[in-house]
Amino acid sequence: MKLYTSWFCPFAQRAWIALEEKGVDYSYVEINPYEVDPSLPGGYTKKQLPIEVKKALYPDFVASSPKGLVPSVSDPNGDKVWESLHVVQYVDERFDHPPYFLPRGDPLKRAHVRIWSDFVTERMQKNFYMMLMDQDPGRQGKAKESFFAECRTFAKAMGTDGPYFLGKDISMVDIALFPFWQRFLWVGGYYRGLEMPDDPDFRRLHTWWEACSQRPAFNGTLVCRPRLISSYSQYSRNEGTSDYAKNLQSSLSGTQKKP
Amino acid sequence: MKLYTSWFCPFAQRAWIALEEKGVDYSYVEINPYEVDPSLPGGYTKKQLPIEVKKALYPDFVASSPKGLVPSVSDPNGDKVWESLHVVQYVDERFDHPPYFLPRGDPLKRAHVRIWSDFVTERMQKNFYMMLMDQDPGRQGKAKESFFAECRTFAKAMGTDGPYFLGKDISMVDIALFPFWQRFLWVGGYYRGLEMPDDPDFRRLHTWWEACSQRPAFNGTLVCRPRLISSYSQYSRNEGTSDYAKNLQSSLSGTQKKP
Known part of the structure; x- marks a missing residue:
């Protein structure tokens, strides 16, 4: 499973915690969604790249998150899920063992x-x-x-x-x-x-x-x-x-x- | 079970459909969240009443929806759920028989x-x-x-x-x-x-x-x-x-x- 994420994004961090808690075997794929400007702190502008540019730079990521936003997860079997809380619930249901993020049967x-x-x-x-x-x-x-x-x-x-x-x-x-x-x-x-x-x-x-x-x-x-x-x-x-x-x-x- | 709803509210209508689809025994409680003005079409202003006024008019409703917004559902056993899609998912899980609003096991x-x-x-x-x-x-x-x-x-x-x-x-x-x-x-x-x-x-x-x-x-x-x-x-x-x-x-x- 691949996790598409950006280091500064609190929403993406939710998906990351979920995968870690469940002990999932995944790879961490860092996405830079911003225009680069080496003169600025951190080296980027915080201006979102247009979706077409993201698609050219990160085709697998945009296939896994149609709006081009982190986080998303994808799997060679074709599963693609985006939006932080939906990823957390998906991970909870797909890896159906404790810890449970939503208590079962209640x-x-x-x-x-x-x-x-x-x-x-x-x-x-x-x-x-x-x-x-x-x-x-x-x-x-x-x-x-x-x-x-x-x-x-x-x-x-x-x-x-x-x-x-x-x-x-x-x-x-x-x-x-x-x-x-x-x-x-x-x-x-x-x-x-x-x-x-x-x-x-x-x-x-x-x-x-x-x-x-x-x-x-x-x-x-x-x-x-x-x-x-x-x-x-x-x-x-x-x-x-x-x-x-x-x-x-x-x-x-x-x-x-x-x- | 009680459904707190307002006839004009598309979000509340979602909760209503969910209860109807599952064949739940419920009562429909109409809430008017607006200031009344008989001179206007429909007889109200579309100005939300302050939460304190709602609490005085509809104490059971506000207990079941802390922000004073429809829809919400409540049950004599103490269950209270608010926000339209959360009510739909709650109804789906509590009345665990077809039709399923979220497919089971997938x-x-x-x-x-x-x-x-x-x-x-x-x-x-x-x-x-x-x-x-x-x-x-x-x-x-x-x-x-x-x-x-x-x-x-x-x-x-x-x-x-x-x-x-x-x-x-x-x-x-x-x-x-x-x-x-x-x-x-x-x-x-x-x-x-x-x-x-x-x-x-x-x-x-x-x-x-x-x-x-x-x-x-x-x-x-x-x-x-x-x-x-x-x-x-x-x-x-x-x-x-x-x-x-x-x-x-x-x-x-x-x-x-x-x-």
């Missing part, structure tokens, strides 16, 4: 794992990026409060009989959050002086982070700190050019019109 | 059902709403072309041995698209003169629509045509006030800055 718990995995992307991550991209200190402060509030909502949904989201066992929720929590701590701390509050909700999250960090399958995917921080310098100046950044910029300009 | 097919269900919301629906909300005829025309292109991409992913997305058997993809296709045809036709092209891709989609429309579980959820059309009049003037409308408005204003 439809309610499985639904909650899906709901709270989406919550990470749609609520926690979104507020964090708003805080990172907005250039107005007042609005940054508001985004930080919203980010903390979403973290607290998440913490209250966590199980109490163990360190992971569900409690005793890991699940897709842990895989969904881990790459982002790394960025909240390191990138948020560096560019916005973000410090997590010291209260029971955040202590629960701290216990969670410690437990996940000690699992080799999670730990082995951590991006080295200075490299991670440097890769976010454009976001921190609101000069990101990914589709995701552009979508958020239009939300920011929406709020900026009505102060 | 991880790749299951992944594709999830991927293409998301495609409906993220690509087809989005382009349709852009066409409906944008007030500039030139940009409407461009949005229509993008919408058609997304429909063709979808059609090419459809199975060839039957009318449904997968071919012979229905799946979550059919449930995901049906409520929106109704709106594409009726609302798009009325406000934007939308006519589906006559080519193999769209003939495949037409065959699909005919087959789904003949299933009682799908057919019984169709919204009556004049009522549906009238409920979209604000969208067609770009005066929608839902969160979804506001997000798209900020994308529109983004594109409007760079003509």
